[in-house]
Amino acid sequence: MTKKSIILGIETSCDETAVALVQDTGNDIPKILSNIVSSQFDIHKEFGGVVPELAARSHVEKINLIAKKAILESKININEISGVACTSGPGLIICLSVGLNFAKGIASTLKIPFIGINHLEGHALSPKLHTKLEYPYLLLLISGGHSQYLSVNGLGDYKRLGTTIDDALGEAYDKTAKILGIEFPGGPKLEEFVKRGDPNKFKLPKPILDKGGCNLSFAGLKTAILRTSKEIKNEQEKFDLAASFQKTIEEILNVKTEKAFKEFKKINTTNKYNFVVAGGVAANSGIRNKLTKISEKNNFKPIFPDLRLCGDNAAMIAMVGLEKYKVKNFDSLDLIANPRLPLDKNAKFLKGAGVEL
Numbered sequence: 328m329t330k331k332s333i334i335l336g337i338e339t340s341c342d343e344t345a346v347a348l349v350q351d352t353g354n355d356i357p358k359i360l361s362n363i364v365s366s367q368f369d370i371h372k373e374f375g376g377v378v379p380e381l382a383a384r385s386h387v388e389k390i391n392l393i394a395k396k397a398i399l400e401s402k403i404n405i406n407e408i409s410g411v412a413c414t415s416g417p418g419l420i421i422c423l424s425v426g427l428n429f430a431k432g433i434a435s436t437l438k439i440p441f442i443g444i445n446h447l448e449g450h451a452l453s454p455k456l457h458t459k460l461e462y463p464y465l466l467l468l469i470s471g472g473h474s475q476y477l478s479v480n481g482l483g484d485y486k487r488l489g490t491t492i493d494d495a496l497g498e499a500y501d502k503t504a505k506i507l508g509i510e511f512p513g514g515p516k517l518e519e520f521v522k523r524g525d526p527n528k529f530k531l532p533k534p535i536l537d538k539g540g541c542n543l544s545f546a547g548l549k550t551a552i553l554r555t556s557k558e559i560k561n562e563q564e565k566f567d568l569a570a571s572f573q574k575t576i577e578e579i580l581n582v583k584t585e586k587a588f589k590e591f592k593k594i595n596t597t598n599k600y601n602f603v604v605a606g607g608v609a610a611n612s613g614i615r616n617k618l619t620k621i622s623e624k625n626n627f628k629p630i631f632p633d634l635r636l637c638g639d640n641a642a643m644i645a646m647v648g649l650e651k652y653k654v655k656n657f658d659s660l661d662l663i664a665n666p667r668l669p670l671d672k673n674a675k676f677l678k679g680a681g682v683e684l
């Protein structure tokens with residue numbers, strides 16, 4: 328029997344140093360042999376956001392140790408690795424470069440293929456680590472830096488249907504949390520506040536709800552949160568504002584997702600309509616519940632990555648690496664980091680003032 332391919336995945340695009348090993352099984356779902364994520368929350372929390380220089384320095388300090396740990400945990404010998412996959416963008420350029428240099432060093436020492444991975448494609452395909460998933464499917468990618476609806480037509484083949492014209496959803500969660508006095512990154516912790524609040528207490532704006540197709544906008548909502556927070560009189564009202572924010576987000580996603588369903592159906596005819604929600608914010612329980620209901624109502628099957636695969640990790644990078652390895656889609660060691668690497672190369676840049684929707 329021939330040995331099944333094993334891919335080493337490396338992820339250092341922002342504030343997580345992550346290394347994973349994923350093995351082909353010959354079936355649709357690969358096996359995760361190890362998946363180590365070392366977060367830098369403690370380094371950045373006093374600054375209320377990620378400081379690129381500190382993030383890069385920490386990646387340099389930790390990457391070798393994390394890689395050793397991942398290989399040890401996978402119980403394989405380093406010579407069994409078939410290829411090295413590493414995030415090449417989007418992300419912070421000095422952070423991406425740390426992972427890329429490390430990955431290229433391993434690939435050239437072991438004389439195995441090197442594969443650059445789009446971080447967003449890692450998120451896009453992440454449920455494939457546990458679920459059989461056929462193309463095409465509709466994707467809502469919601470993370471700290473991106474909020475997009477895309478038609479996923481195949482490996483490396485994306486059509487963007489909508490995007491945020493200002494802030495990303497993760498950013499809106501983190502900023503709201505910060506305004507409410509929750510430590511960075513506040514998105515996950517905000518859920519605790521939401522549980523204790525009245526979602527109908529504050530009426531907040533839903534920017535571009537009735538225009539702009541399935542494009543999104545969260546900047547006006549963030550400003551409203553800041554303004555409302557100044558009127559808060561007691562602790563309970565903080566919980567109420569968090570719950571009202573969550574309800575508003577759910578309502579925006581409800582309307583925009585129904586629009587995306589229609590857009591997707593216009594360009595795809597398939598007898599199975601799948602809807603994947605991926606990225607860090609896909610861990611949010613309220614969003615999961617709401618989008619499950621709206622999917623079922625519209626005959627789409629909702630698919631979410633396991634919670635541990637929603638946030639940044641290297642298993643998703645290794646898995647995309649494995650798919651590219653199988654079709655011999657390798658990169659040269661000259662590949663450099665691209666901080667703005669898109670999923671849909673033909674999509675127009677929508678950010679900024681004067682956007683025509």
Ligand code: KG4
Pocket residue numbers: 341469470471472473496497498500501512513514515516518606607608609610611612637638639
């Ligand atoms: O995908 P990710 O780990 O990193 C990027 O590629 O950006 O996403 C991180 C974002 C952060 O903004 C974080 O606050 C948010 O995902 N996030 C959440 C939750 N868990 C993570 N937002 C809302 N609710 C959550 N449970």
Ligand code: ZN
Pocket residue numbers: 446450470471606607638639
């Ligand atoms: Zn991410």
